[in-house]
Amino acid sequence: MKTIDQLEKETKRLCTSRGHKMGRFVRLHYGWSQKSERIEASSTCENCRMEVFITTSPYPNEIDISGQAIGLTCPGNNPIPPMKKPKITIEKSPNAPCCFLIQQVGTNKSILIQSDWDCPGIAQLFGWVPCSICDYTDGTIDCEHKKASDMIAEAKEVILENLSVETEDPGYF
Ligand SMILES: [Zn+2]
Numbered sequence: 536m537k538t539i540d541q542l543e544k545e546t547k548r549l550c551t552s553r554g555h556k557m558g559r560f561v562r563l564h565y566g567w568s569q570k571s572e573r574i575e576a577s578s579t580c581e582n583c584r585m586e587v588f589i590t591t592s593p594y595p596n597e598i599d600i601s602g603q604a605i606g607l608t609c610p611g612n613n614p615i616p617p618m619k620k621p622k623i624t625i626e627k628s629p630n631a632p633c634c635f636l637i638q639q640v641g642t643n644k645s646i647l648i649q650s651d652w653d654c655p656g657i658a659q660l661f662g663w664v665p666c667s668i669c670d671y672t673d674g675t676i677d678c679e680h681k682k683a684s685d686m687i688a689e690a691k692e693v694i695l696e697n698l699s700v701e702t703e704d705p706g707y708f
Pocket residue numbers: 554555556580581582583584585608609610611
């Protein structure tokens with residue numbers, strides 16, 4: 536099985552070869568174990584807004600890499616500005632107080648965050664950086680300077696300080 540890092544690198548390379556300028560991958564981990572059974576990630580082209588989706592363990596009816604950006608060449612700047620997505624806030628889950636919810640503002644859509652491993656990605660929406668010295672880690676793997684467990688704990692603090700603060704949706708919805 537390919538790791539999510541390998542899949543993201545491969546996908547980014549394929550999309551870039553089609554002329555896309557892919558933004559940061561948004562990841563979601565499914566499953567409670569530390570090595571999540573299924574990780575999903577998505578990214579959007581900053582020019583044309585086409586998307587790409589990847590998963591580490593596709594269901595029988597799925598492929599590991601899918602989406603328009605993988606199959607179609609980038610048409611360049613989209614003359615029509617992308618529809619502005621509603622903003623999101625992070626809330627504590629009413630049903631599982633130790634879990635967070637990503638809530639779409641103005642709708643009743645939400646995503647339950649099951650895994651601590653998603654916290655670093657979310658904290659980055661509020662300006663947190665996993666390591667201020669290097670660019671090596673996204674907060675879920677150790678770098679030379681910091682342990683992943685410390686970064687995840689820091690990320691959780693940042694999220695708790697920013698509950699109900701509206702921020703741009705990088706692609707969760
Ligand atoms: Zn594009």
